[in-house]
Amino acid sequence: MKRIFETVHPWKVVQTKIDHADNCPAESVTSLGNGYMGARGNYEEYYTGTTLKGTYIAGVWVPDKTRVGWWKNGYPRYFGKVINAPDFLSFDLYLNGQRFDLAKANLLSFYREVDMKTGLMSRKMDVQTPMGVLTIRSSRFFSCAQKELACMHYCIESHDFEGQVRLETGVSADVFNTDANYGERFWNVERVLAQDEMLQLTAKTHENHFGIERFTVCFTSWTKGKGYEEMHLQTQDNWTKQIFETKLVPGGSLDLEKYVSVTTSRDHAADRLEAVGETLLKAALNEGLDSLEKKHCQVWEDRWQMCDVVIEGDEAAQQGIRFNLFQLLSTYDGSDARLNIGPKGFTGEKYGGAAYYDTEGYCFPLYLAVAGPDVARSLLMFRYNTLDKAKENAAKLGLKGAFYPMVTFNGEECHNEWEITFEELHRNAAMVYAIYCYTKYTGDDSYLRTYGYQVALEIARFWVSRSTYNAQKDCYMLLGVTAPNEYENNINNNWLTNYMAKWCIEFALESLALAGKEISEQEAQTMREVAAKMYLHEDQEKSLFVQQDGFFDKELRPVSDIPEEELPICKHWSWDKILRSCYIKQADVVLAFYYFPNRFTMEQKRANFDFYEPMTVHESSLSPSMYSVVASGSGRPEEAYRLYQRAARLDLDNFNADTEDGLHITSMAGSWLAIVQGFAGLNYHGEHLAFSPKCPAQWKKVSFRILYRGRLLAVSFDRNVFCLEVVRGEALTVTVNGKDYVCEDKIELTL
């Protein structure tokens, strides 16, 4: 763990000094986004320190030529890549003709904040130059009120500075992806225009041989302001800029506002992008920065009304959970069903792809509760709309039904590592789980009856075709799988995978009945048989579910036996050593207790938690939070709190030492789950919405809000009292610690 910024603030990410050594993590945690586009917190100025420049537009991607060591049949032809969009955030400053390099500047003061309440980033710094002292203020936001719009403010004030100032800003397509497999550039500039004060650059993603749509994006920019003597335009092949010049004297200032509209062929006809962009931009100019900012902030305010989590008595935890919610909602707000929750959002390049099963497995319950059923349904539709691709994907592997991809933009698999791509079957179960979850939580089975049953059926068919009948033991087995614990590869009969497969098939059969659809009796019979005879290895005596065949043949030792300097093992041990060890990367067997808390006894939960957790190295960002949820449900409150600690500030405290690459967006849902499903014990699997609150001893009080069946509910609890308020909507019956209560407006229960 290494806290990135020292200051802890309940609503803000605050940076009080510039740190060139750790600039990349700082850029990551100051990322902004509005679901449509976003950027890392790159400094506006020229910067020769270590930096990862990144501006991204949702859904704009390219298929990069796959890079593999050794080709395997079934590998996808390309790897879909989030690409770094042309840069429009830079302000290149020259003082007396000398380019200002922030990495080498003499800063008298530095302050930057991202205000999570409002979604604004602002910065102020005092700079000592040979010509005197300057104050530079800047701010930016990606409008949540008008998604295609980004606004910036950049202002230089002279304290006692006297000299020539030149400020260049515009749009530049001279950008690259550091993770391009073969160092290729991904943009072809189609047109560059500079007219009056308006700049326009239209670029198209480069040609590909994979039959993948090319995207055209038009950037229309206009920078205006006061304090300059001269402004002229300059344009080259792949950039265009406005150049402002002035002689600055003490007390003088140069104050610019920049408006950029970003229009793409995803939303408009390619030949209309310039016109639409210009219209948008001119309206924005007319409206002015203040008004635009106000509308943007209002959106965030409304969001927080619905989703805020308040932790009293622990400011770091408070900042952590708000940061996670802020970043999740900056990444995905459900307004575009073609999009999904990218694992790095708009904060980095790594991983590529936009949709992982993290969405269905972990983020889904959160969006359902804080963004509402429509947004959740958009996520479900993403998978329904790519069902055909999932069927193709199964067929590629010689299987029936549908196999959803590990990583994708458009439903086609992008990932190529056989032990994962071909063998991580459990992701398919997450697709069905989200449908189940939606139906259970909303009480609305219309999605299931119309679309969901089709997805469930094709996935059930996949499980049936993927299973192997074992005559000797008269059961069905899943051979050659990799489970959530990716520190085991190509194993047989992972308990969780088998359990979920069985559940998926049963759920599909129920869904079909509900939807009034039929399959052949022979197929139904086979499905019932496979589900009934799915091999589930349980050590009855110890109440343990056996992670996989042969797991007990390993040398079973706790993580505490590993010398400190060998952790994380993924960075210190060779892969074979990891594989043959007992050590578990992330929650595996115990995930079943998160998915289905009501299907297991407390004894089973405890036995497995107590057995597996000590062998878990938590080297996935999702592990501690999932274990925390499970610990809460297994009567292990101290463990739940300990594990929550590791999850909640994963990026703010750079726990995995890789925040420089970007944020762990999807994992952020885990900390919310640890609070809401863990500490509060929210449970929607039974007849009524239920809670079993257990406030950590270290906290004074926890409060949060959720949307539930047309209501906005406010929940709060400390160690003694549980309180539920219907902020909006009708009365409801809730179960608290096993007892039912009718809540008209508010109930307060002593625990």
Add this chain to the structure above:
Amino acid sequence: MKRIFETVHPWKVVQTKIDHADNCPAESVTSLGNGYMGARGNYEEYYTGTTLKGTYIAGVWVPDKTRVGWWKNGYPRYFGKVINAPDFLSFDLYLNGQRFDLAKANLLSFYREVDMKTGLMSRKMDVQTPMGVLTIRSSRFFSCAQKELACMHYCIESHDFEGQVRLETGVSADVFNTDANYGERFWNVERVLAQDEMLQLTAKTHENHFGIERFTVCFTSWTKGKGYEEMHLQTQDNWTKQIFETKLVPGGSLDLEKYVSVTTSRDHAADRLEAVGETLLKAALNEGLDSLEKKHCQVWEDRWQMCDVVIEGDEAAQQGIRFNLFQLLSTYDGSDARLNIGPKGFTGEKYGGAAYYDTEGYCFPLYLAVAGPDVARSLLMFRYNTLDKAKENAAKLGLKGAFYPMVTFNGEECHNEWEITFEELHRNAAMVYAIYCYTKYTGDDSYLRTYGYQVALEIARFWVSRSTYNAQKDCYMLLGVTAPNEYENNINNNWLTNYMAKWCIEFALESLALAGKEISEQEAQTMREVAAKMYLHEDQEKSLFVQQDGFFDKELRPVSDIPEEELPICKHWSWDKILRSCYIKQADVVLAFYYFPNRFTMEQKRANFDFYEPMTVHESSLSPSMYSVVASGSGRPEEAYRLYQRAARLDLDNFNADTEDGLHITSMAGSWLAIVQGFAGLNYHGEHLAFSPKCPAQWKKVSFRILYRGRLLAVSFDRNVFCLEVVRGEALTVTVNGKDYVCEDKIELTL
């Protein structure tokens, strides 16, 4: 199967027509080499058809930047690559100023042969041109008498051709590797010189950041002859050539001899390469082509005296075995202990690296018997000399002792595919097996006592540290391995691996005693314990050795159940499907019967052969031959012959449809083993050299020669008579079909 050249000849590879569609396989089977250098059978002329240009110099390689999809700890930093050397074999022909393109030429006749008896390639073709008919004759050899020398002859005769002829030949470093990971070129030209008629080009392998030695190679070339009017020299950055011009009239000819010396910094000081090369070349020019050729041919004649195998009654089989011996001895002749048997020899790029465990596992017994103990000892020394690197390799994986690489030039691992690089442990056993084999066959334990015990000890240490104690079953297990059957990855307790590990440890302890060396009693005790308690899963009832944990949980079906169009499965099935199937890539469990024929009962051999062979797809070039050896020893003569058929002409008949990439050099040893250890039943594991001949019903008679403890023995047998002759050396006692005989000069036994 697709026979590459129709004509079958007992001593020659004969091509009677040019086939542009299948040029690459043709180039492969017409490759030549002298152990020091070699080349694919590329045509001399400019050729716009599909071709894989390839000239290679043994031990001259570069570390190419590794290409992986997803990095794993422990992966090597580079992949050692055999590089395509500057080209000195081309003769570029211009007729009336028009470049002659062999791919588009109108050929009236075409004949090419590689004479395996002499190691000469020669070609004659009649070409119809607009200016009349020409006859082109060419020949080449890489001198086996003087390794640094290559000689060519190129002659154009006019039948009724009248026109201007220009012929350009020299040395060109404008070459590339098709398998370069990032398309890089690997040569930097240091100097180019053209003086009198001598050309000299000195090139150095490109810089690398891996601390790997760079090689400098000097090519000195002189082409002389008669029939030209003018000769001039031309030189550029990376090539130099002589240009011969003449006006050819009917009956006239242009007749050139080219001499090239190739000197490298592996053998000479880098600053002496030019001088040495020039001296060598001038001596060769003085001696003349005829004399050089005669000496070269004499070497091959002497070789065949020692190693020829004669199969009467089957010309295709005859050609096959000679081709295999020819290519093996062209690749490696033991004169340089720094070299090893590259899997593609001088016939292609694929695989990289020079030493695989194929050498110890399969080629070693052949070299011992046909090239003698000194050559075999060179192979052993290669591994002894790289013991330190093997220890480093084990340490990288967190293990003790020595772990020999999968692929290497200098002892350092080059391969990067975790399931192979880290988990194919059985290769380590092959290193020990070769020592055992040498000692048993020669009766000379000096290598074992001086060097071998050290290798055996470090390998035993590796096995001990790699094994996991299982308290429940009180045994030692090898978890997470990939066995010879690479269609299973990351399995537990592969029977063969465990068996070999146990044997290795026992052998190391015996070797130590023999060498009079001691290890601590504690370590010795641990070794004894691990060997004694190594887990060996046997199904007693069925006499089956269980390939791995869980193998019997698979659906066990014969290969005959796979639809024809899905074979080979490696080209049609996705990797996960292959992995969870029962299908076996190549001999695995049954290899133990090849390694240790005397340690198993006939019942065991038969049961396992009959069980595993029908599930084996033989998708490794080594599989059929190994199974054939085992079938012979398991009383399955018809199976032995059927499998031999698949092995013997693997490349000549392009069985695996990949001969275009180059020849399967190390696999070629398999067909010899199938004859000598299989059909003849040669066995050196007991007290006396033993035979148990079983001549295939389809053959009239088989004869071969072997070196054995200072003797040259001639063995021949048909279905009725076995004959052994001591061609050179003392009398010996042999066991034939279990009975001992003293052979003074010759014995003839009725079977």
